[in-house]
Structure formats: C-alpha cells, structure tokens
Amino acid sequence: MEKGDEMESLIAKALQLETEPVALLYSETKPEGAAQFAPGTVTSCVMYMLASAAKGKVAVFDRKTFGCFGGGVGLGFGNTYEQFPGGVPGFCRFLSSGNESAPTGKAIGEGMKAAGVPGSFVEMFLHGERYKKTPELADRFVNELPMADVSTPYVVMKPLSQVDPEKDKPVSVSFLVNPDQLSALVILANYDRPGQENVAIPYAAACQVIGILSYNEAASGLQRCLVGLTDISARKNLKGQGLSGKLTFTVPFRRLCEMESQVPGSFFEKETWEKVVS
Incomplete structure (x- = not known):
C-alpha cells in the first residue's frame, strides 16, 4: 500500500x-x-x-x-431482523416458504399493502424468497450469523x-x-x-x-x-x-x-x- x-x-x-x-x-x-x-x-x-x-x-x-x-444486520447495527414484520420468525418465513399461512401473516401483508409498501416486497413476504427450504433452516442461518x-x-x-x-x-x-x-x-x-x-x-x-x-x-x-x-x-x-x-x-x-x-x-x-x- x-x-x-x-x-x-x-x-x-x-x-x-x-x-x-x-x-x-x-x-x-x-x-x-x-x-x-x-x-x-x-x-x-x-x-x-x-x-x-x-x-x-x-x-x-x-x-x-x-x-x-438485512442491511442493518450486515452493517453491524444489531439483530435488526427483530424489526422485520412478524419479527425474526416472520423473516425466517420470508427467506423460505412465506408468511401467508402463518397466523398473522396474511393480515400483516394486507397492512403493508395499505401502507404503500412495494408490491414486490409484499409478494415475497407472503410467498417467500425460497432461499432456504424451510423456516427452520432459515432460523438456523440467522442464529449462525456473527451478529455485531x-x-x-x-x-x-x-x-x-x-x-x-x-x-x-x-x-x-x-x-x-x-x-x-x-x-x-x-x-x-x-x-x-x-x-x-x-x-x-x-x-x-x-x-x-x-x-x-x-x-x-x-x-x-x-x-x-x-x-x-x-x-x-x-x-x-x-x-x-x-x-x-x-x-x-x-x-x-x-x-x-x-x-x-x-x-x-x-x-x-x-x-x-x-x-x-x-
């Protein structure tokens, strides 16, 4: 250098x-x-x-x-997945199979629509990004991140x-x-x-x-x-x-x-x- x-x-x-x-x-x-x-x-x-x-x-x-x-997590501002709609479980479903079938998932999705959240995000929230096969695997991924x-x-x-x-x-x-x-x-x-x-x-x-x-x-x-x-x-x-x-x-x-x-x-x-x- x-x-x-x-x-x-x-x-x-x-x-x-x-x-x-x-x-x-x-x-x-x-x-x-x-x-x-x-x-x-x-x-x-x-x-x-x-x-x-x-x-x-x-x-x-x-x-x-x-x-x-995820950016808050990535930059080291703590576990900002806790602020995700539905908390950490909501994020784990988002990363995997989606929140539509969760007890409050559909209602949260409708609330986001009413608040003007972009439709692509709402769709992913309800139906999942499918980057992990199950919410349980997504939860393990989150737990293994070196949170800072x-x-x-x-x-x-x-x-x-x-x-x-x-x-x-x-x-x-x-x-x-x-x-x-x-x-x-x-x-x-x-x-x-x-x-x-x-x-x-x-x-x-x-x-x-x-x-x-x-x-x-x-x-x-x-x-x-x-x-x-x-x-x-x-x-x-x-x-x-x-x-x-x-x-x-x-x-x-x-x-x-x-x-x-x-x-x-x-x-x-x-x-x-x-x-x-x-």
Missing part, C-alpha cells in the same frame, strides 16, 4: 480495476457530504451504496439509515484513495471484480500463506459478507478473504449500476496491507497475467 495524503492500492493497479476499492470504517462522526439513505427506508439495498463508493462517493449509515433489515453491535454511531464506506492513513482505520476493503480479477485475488491471498482455506465463499447476504462477516475475519487470527455478491437479490439491484458481471472480494485491512506488499515479485509481473489482461 502506497501511503501519502491518500492510499493507492498496488493490487488495484495490477488488476487494472475499473472501480475504486471500497474501505469500510467505523466512525464517531458523519462525513460531510456523504450519501445516506432516508430514515426508515426499508427496501433500499446497502449494495447501492457500495456501488456509489466504488465510483468515488463516500457513503454513511447509522441505526436509522441502513436500508433493508458496532460501538460507533456510524459505519462509513469510502473509496480507498480517499482514506486518510493518519486518521482512518478501515476494518476491511472490498474490490468489485470480474472473473479474471477474482482469480488473481484468490491466488494472491494464497501466495504468502500455506493451506487452502485462505479464501471463503460464505452463504450470506451481499452486505453481510462485506460487513459482519468481514468484521469477524478482521478479529480472527486467520483473517481470511471473502468472496461475495452471490446474493441474487443484491445482483438484481446492481444490474442498473453497470456492475452485473462483478463479485466482491473483501479483505480485512491488516491482511490487505500484507497482500499489497506481496505484489512486487509475484505472478502479477509474469507473462501469464499479462496475457490474461491483454
């Missing part, structure tokens, strides 16, 4: 990355001019803000502006080039990558380490991979890298952002600094990589 007034990523340069790497930070203060969801907006996707940050815009979230309920309650009022997404190395302390950095770039990052993550578990593809919402799952890795000894955006709901939302062919590759910041130092002398300087990107 080249440090001056700003951070420049040798990895991003070697990858010929089309967008900025995005740093995720805990913050006591709200960055001036940052993009932010309106309070109470529960159908917006955190990944819209990741896309914005990858294009150079700072984004900020707090406990009233995290987008959807960040100690700061804000979580910030910032283009890595705008990170102040004297003031900012990123938790993790996410790259938006195509298959060739993903391949190179997987190799680099294993280049200076033994074993075959230095990169993982967890089953979780896209925001949870770049958020709480990366927080968990940052606090661990192994500090694995995580591949994300396998969440098709998030992929649907990003199609209009020109990022439909991308996945995320998220790296705990301390591990990123190690990986940055490995670029010189690595495969990035060899003919094979030149042929891949040419």
